[in-house]
Amino acid sequence: MSKIGEVVQRARAAFNLGKTRxxxxxxxxxxxxxxxxxxxxxxxxxALTADLHRNEWNAYYEEVVYVLEEIEHVIKKLPEWAADExxxxxxxxxxxxxxxxSEPLGVVLIIGTWNYPFTVTxxxxxxxxxxxxxxxxxxxxxxxxxANLLATVIxxxxxxxxxxxINGGISETTEVLKxxxxxxxxxxxxxxxxxxxxxxxKHLTPITLELxxxxxCYVDKDCDLDVAxxxxxxxxxxxxxxxxxxxxxxxxxxxxxNQIVEKLKKSLKEFYGEDAKKSRDYGRIIxxxxxxxxxxxxxxxxxxxxxxxxxxxxYIAPTILTDVDxxxxxxxxxxxxxxxxxxxxxxxxxxxxxxxxxxxxxxLYVFSLNDKVIKKMISETSSGGVTANDVVVHxxxxxxxxxxxxxxxxxxxxxxxxxxxxxxxxSCLVRPLLNDESLKARYPPSLAKMTRH
Amino acid sequence: MSxxxxxxAAKDPGSEPTLGMDPxxxxxxxxxxAFSAGRTRPAEFREAQLRGLGRFLQEHKxxxxxxxxxxxxxxxxESEVSEISITQSEINLALRNLRAWMKDEKVPKNLxxxxxxxxxxxxxxxxxxxxxxxxxxxxxxxxxxxxxxAAGNCVVLKPSEFSRSTEKVLAEVLPRYLDQSCFAVVPGGxxxxxxxxxxxxxxxxxxxxxxVxxxxxxxxxKHLTPVTLELxxxxxCYVDDDCDPQTVANxxxxxxxxxxxxxxxxxxxxxxxxxTQERLLPxxxxxxxxxxxxxxxxxxxxxxxxxxxxxxxxxxxLGCGRVAIGGxxxxxxxYIAPTVLVDVExxxxxxxxxxxxxxxxxxxVRSLDEAxxxxxxxxxxxxLYAFSNNKxxxxxxxxRTSSGSFGGNEGFIYLTxxxxxxxxxxxxxxxxxxxxxxxxxxxxxxxxxxxxxxxxxxxEIRYPPYTNSREQLVSWALGSHSCTLL
Numbered sequence: 042m043s044k045i046g047e048v049v050q051r052a053r054a055a056f057n058l059g060k061t062r063x064x065x066x067x068x069x070x071x072x073x074x075x076x077x078x079x080x081x082x083x084x085x086x087x088a089l090t091a092d093l094h095r096n097e098w099n100a101y102y103e104e105v106v107y108v109l110e111e112i113e114h115v116i117k118k119l120p121e122w123a124a125d126e127x128x129x130x131x132x133x134x135x136x137x138x139x140x141x142x143s144e145p146l147g148v149v150l151i152i153g154t155w156n157y158p159f160t161v162t163x164x165x166x167x168x169x170x171x172x173x174x175x176x177x178x179x180x181x182x183x184x185x186x187x188a189n190l191l192a193t194v195i196x197x198x199x200x201x202x203x204x205x206x207i208n209g210g211i212s213e214t215t216e217v218l219k220x221x222x223x224x225x226x227x228x229x230x231x232x233x234x235x236x237x238x239x240x241x242x243k244h245l246t247p248i249t250l251e252l253x254x255x256x257x258c259y260v261d262k263d264c265d266l267d268v269a270x271x272x273x274x275x276x277x278x279x280x281x282x283x284x285x286x287x288x289x290x291x292x293x294x295x296x297x298x299n300q301i302v303e304k305l306k307k308s309l310k311e312f313y314g315e316d317a318k319k320s321r322d323y324g325r326i327i328x329x330x331x332x333x334x335x336x337x338x339x340x341x342x343x344x345x346x347x348x349x350x351x352x353x354x355x356y357i358a359p360t361i362l363t364d365v366d367x368x369x370x371x372x373x374x375x376x377x378x379x380x381x382x383x384x385x386x387x388x389x390x391x392x393x394x395x396x397x398x399x400x401x402x403x404x405l406y407v408f409s410l411n412d413k414v415i416k417k418m419i420s421e422t423s424s425g426g427v428t429a430n431d432v433v434v435h436x437x438x439x440x441x442x443x444x445x446x447x448x449x450x451x452x453x454x455x456x457x458x459x460x461x462x463x464x465x466x467x468s469c470l471v472r473p474l475l476n477d478e479s480l481k482a483r484y485p486p487s488l489a490k491m492t493r494h
Numbered sequence: 495m496s497x498x499x500x501x502x503a504a505k506d507p508g509s510e511p512t513l514g515m516d517p518x519x520x521x522x523x524x525x526x527x528a529f530s531a532g533r534t535r536p537a538e539f540r541e542a543q544l545r546g547l548g549r550f551l552q553e554h555k556x557x558x559x560x561x562x563x564x565x566x567x568x569x570x571x572e573s574e575v576s577e578i579s580i581t582q583s584e585i586n587l588a589l590r591n592l593r594a595w596m597k598d599e600k601v602p603k604n605l606x607x608x609x610x611x612x613x614x615x616x617x618x619x620x621x622x623x624x625x626x627x628x629x630x631x632x633x634x635x636x637x638x639x640x641x642x643x644a645a646g647n648c649v650v651l652k653p654s655e656f657s658r659s660t661e662k663v664l665a666e667v668l669p670r671y672l673d674q675s676c677f678a679v680v681p682g683g684x685x686x687x688x689x690x691x692x693x694x695x696x697x698x699x700x701x702x703x704x705x706v707x708x709x710x711x712x713x714x715x716k717h718l719t720p721v722t723l724e725l726x727x728x729x730x731c732y733v734d735d736d737c738d739p740q741t742v743a744n745x746x747x748x749x750x751x752x753x754x755x756x757x758x759x760x761x762x763x764x765x766x767x768x769x770t771q772e773r774l775l776p777x778x779x780x781x782x783x784x785x786x787x788x789x790x791x792x793x794x795x796x797x798x799x800x801x802x803x804x805x806x807x808x809x810x811x812l813g814c815g816r817v818a819i820g821g822x823x824x825x826x827x828x829y830i831a832p833t834v835l836v837d838v839e840x841x842x843x844x845x846x847x848x849x850x851x852x853x854x855x856x857x858x859v860r861s862l863d864e865a866x867x868x869x870x871x872x873x874x875x876x877x878l879y880a881f882s883n884n885k886x887x888x889x890x891x892x893x894r895t896s897s898g899s900f901g902g903n904e905g906f907i908y909l910t911x912x913x914x915x916x917x918x919x920x921x922x923x924x925x926x927x928x929x930x931x932x933x934x935x936x937x938x939x940x941x942x943x944x945x946x947x948x949x950x951x952x953x954e955i956r957y958p959p960y961t962n963s964r965e966q967l968v969s970w971a972l973g974s975h976s977c978t979l980l
Contacts, residue, residue: 098960128913238715322958426941440601441941468914471902485795487571
């Protein structure tokens with residue numbers, strides 16, 4: 042058996058011993074995870090700086106805080122979530138106990154990605170642990186420093202058999218996917234999502250796929266453009282645009298395009314100064330391949346701001362493109378970089394049509410002071426999630442499930458939804474084993490019973 | 495999350511089979527266009543479809559009963575109880591609750607979003623494919639349909655070709671009751687199903703075997719189509735020494751031989767001690783005689799096996815262990831007597847595959863622990879049953895095993911509660927449905943946050959540049975209970 046096979050078998054054996062069943066055990070593990078995060082916050086920030094040029098502030102506020110909040114919320118709610126849930130009974134089942142019983146699935150695989158390498162790997166772990174599973178974690182090799190950190194610290198705080206970290210590239214991931222799991226949660230791109238689902242199908246393993254897409258951002262004429270552009274700039278350019286729920290492109294009327302450009306520029310200068318390269322708060326592209334890819338998207342476009350990059354540091358300036366042709370390359374793939382194309386549309390209807398001709402995105406944004414516009418945009422489109430008059434933040438509400446639809450994914454998690462995703466909720470009916478007289482009516486022979494129609 | 499494919503581009507039709515060779519392209523395009531035009535969104539439309547379905551059931555009840563009798567020798571009683579009534583109840587439940595189910599579901603907010611409106615919007619996926627089996631061909635085709643229609647989807651129904659008479663009624667009569675721009679029935683066999691599965695659907699609901707479940711999920715993977723798979727397994731039934739054998743036998747026999755054992759949640763085999771076996775056998779014989787008479791073959795309440803292939807398969811299983819009750823069969827009628835087998839070995843064929851017939855093997859175990867180990871060595875079943883007067887025993891079985899659903903001192907009566915969903919786990923499936931769970935299964939739950947354009951001051955803290963004072967905030971926040979400042 043391969044080394045990876047052994048690790049997975051060990052996790053399964055540990056699960057089968059029943060260690061994770063008591064809530065107390067799960068809570069202890071979550072508390073240990075919390076301690077790990079607080080005690081290693083500097084190391085986490087250091088890894089993020091090395092991988093993505095992040096700093097201690099955004100390491101905390103754009104990654105760590107989500108996980109700490111999740112742990113807090115889950116520890117508090119776990120006894121309630123894990124309890125048997127009585128359900129409404131029918132007249133014939135009044136004497137019975139009818140309830141839904143939550144159980145762990147078994148061994149869960151979490152495959153992380155590189156853009157928020159801490160959050161997307163560890164936040165799902167919280168729900169999986171809370172639901173009583175063993176969890177095999179495969180961080181992304183592209184965010185190398187974080188992968189190494191997780192492999193080092195997690196075993197120092199959590200049960201080593203139940204929560205192993207497996208590192209490696211494509212061949213290790215392929216190896217892991219041959220093993221049988223009871224749920225797989227994958228964050229990444231659509232192409233790999235299909236491969237994961239295929240692999241899962243062989244074992245009938247349920248999956249949660251957090252994928253991506255081109256998240257449209259419609260800016261209405263009737264809108265406070267200062268506020269809108271500030272918020273859009275914040276969500277778009279954080280982590281140098283490498284955020285799955287970032288607004289990917291703007292749709293607006295041509296009459297406000299210039300104002301949008303000016304206000305985005307103003308906010309960008311406020312955030313990152315005249316030269317973002319000098320800002321401690323502005324990120325870098327994860328690797329050369331992605332750097333080349335994003336730079337390529339700017340070719341042939343009208344650059345209203347930015348448009349430059351430095352391959353040596355993988356820096357790409359915050360860039361705004363105007364009058365973008367929907368057929369051009371920048372509108373054909375998820376940008377995942379600090380390039381904001383603006384596509385002009387003449388009406389809300391045209392914007393809606395534009396959006397609906399494309400794959401369902403992970404997020405959709407609409408800025409307007411007019412409730413009717415917001416309502417119409419939401420009812421006539423589909424996406425994983427929506428925020429109106431802001432961007433990204435629907436992600437941070439733990440009572441809202443976080444997930445995609447269509448090409449942007451399937452399944453969801455965060456908060457209670459995580460617990461549900463990683464549990465089997467078993468329908469139970471328990472009846473007293475009394476004499477059967479009252480049940481006589483159901484038994485054959487039935488001839489006597491069929492007297493009415 | 496990035497890739498070289500044109501994912502942002504207009505939806506990719508490239509994966510569809512070429513026109514001309516493809517009998518379904520037109521139908522599917524028509525349904526997609528109707529969906530895009532928004533036809534299925536209004537509650538009134540969905541209610542009209544559900545009412546149409548209800549009228550179909552009412553007006554063709556007799557036709558359906560005859561079809562079920564032809565396909566499975568199903569008695570009028572069984573047809574009523576497990577096919578027609580149950581479907582009608584689901585329709586009525588959906589009609590009564592549709593508007594409430596469709597409403598946005600408000601959710602609690604965290605501190606930072608108190609001023610915003612946060613809710614979950616239920617939306618249809620789009621084009622749904624329902625692939626149904628032959629054993630409850632009305633129930634298992636139409637109950638999923640109720641959920642898919644209620645949720646506002648356009649639906650393609652693929653009934654089973656094995657329940658031929660029922661398939662005919664569904665293909666020829668049902669469409670007249672529904673809006674055919676949003677609904678289609680595709681009859682046919684594995685070839686047609688394969689061709690259908692090449693196309694992109696927005697949701698696939700499949701009921702059938704684990705083997706075919708894998709094929710469906712692999713096909714769905716090509717289009718990233720989410721699925722619900724209602725599969726099967728060997729549903730264990732533990733009978734404790736502390737029980738009244740006749741009561742247990744009555745319940746066991748009824749749930750085992752209902753629909754001639756062709757029920758995905760039927761008790762598949764019994765685990766009990768040799769002593770209990772001795773008490774159960776005469777009780778089972780007594781129950782069988784009471785239900786089906788001295789000559790079960792002439793009972794109108796006992797069905798027949800669906801096909802020659804399954805009949806041969808089941809007849810083969812009669813050779814396992816030793817026949818304690820029944821064992822008779824007649825090929826010309828595809829009749830198999832209600833049978834109990836004893837002295838069955840774990841490796842024999844009857845213990846290696848889901849039986850799906852009127853044969854009940856009894857396997858001896860010497861303790862509760864041994865029974866639990868036996869169960870846990872095998873794939874997670876769709877259902878699991880435990881009979882005991884002792885509550886502790888029932889609870890132990892529940893706590894130390896896993897299965898789709900669980901019945902304590904009862905068979906699959908839990909199916910009559912719309913508040914208890916039906917679904918598997920592991921090899922027995924993924925996803926669940928019935929009642930509101932159907933509506934939720936066929937809906938995308940879209941997370942929505944309506945933020946306030948004003949009060950920008952509150953957001954100040956999240957914007958760069960991140961100065962030293964902010965870093966102090968970080969240390970403070972880390973030291974205390976954290977809060978998000980987003």
